[in-house]
Amino acid sequence: MIYKIFYQETKERSPKREQTKAFYLEVDAKDELEGRIQARQLVESKTDYNIEFIELLTDKHLEYEKETGVFQLTEL
Numbered sequence: 001m002i003y004k005i006f007y008q009e010t011k012e013r014s015p016k017r018e019q020t021k022a023f024y025l026e027v028d029a030k031d032e033l034e035g036r037i038q039a040r041q042l043v044e045s046k047t048d049y050n051i052e053f054i055e056l057l058t059d060k061h062l063e064y065e066k067e068t069g070v071f072q073l074t075e076l
Contacts, residue, residue, distance in 0.1 A: 001026070001027055001028075001029055001032070001035045001056060002024055002025070002026050002027075002056075002057045002062060002073070003024070003025050003026075003027060003035060003036070003039045003054050003055060003056055003057065004022055004023075004024055004054075004055045004057055004065070005022060005023055005024070005025055005039060005043060005049075005051060005053075005054055006020055006021070006022050006051070006052040006053040006054075006055070007020070007021055007022070007023075007043070007047075007049040007050060007051050007052055008020060008021070008049065008050040008052065009021065009048075009049060009050075010048060010049075010050065011048060011049075011050040015050060015052060020052060023072075023074040024057075024065070024071060024072065024073050024074060025039050025042070025043070025073070025074055025076070026073055027039050027042070032056050035056065036054045036056070039054050040054060042076050043076065046076040047076070
């Protein structure tokens, strides 16, 4: 399963929409909830990011992200 992680680079400041960034993470999970939990734990253990939202990408959404040229899986 591939998730799009929306985040702020630091937990020190209040989140601002203009500073929200995103990356893509592949997680091996049996269902969406388990995948979200694993993704959050992985990001929190490896970074200082303030996670705003974790979104599971559907097949159509994933195709769109690939077409935009921005899609690249991140390894943590």
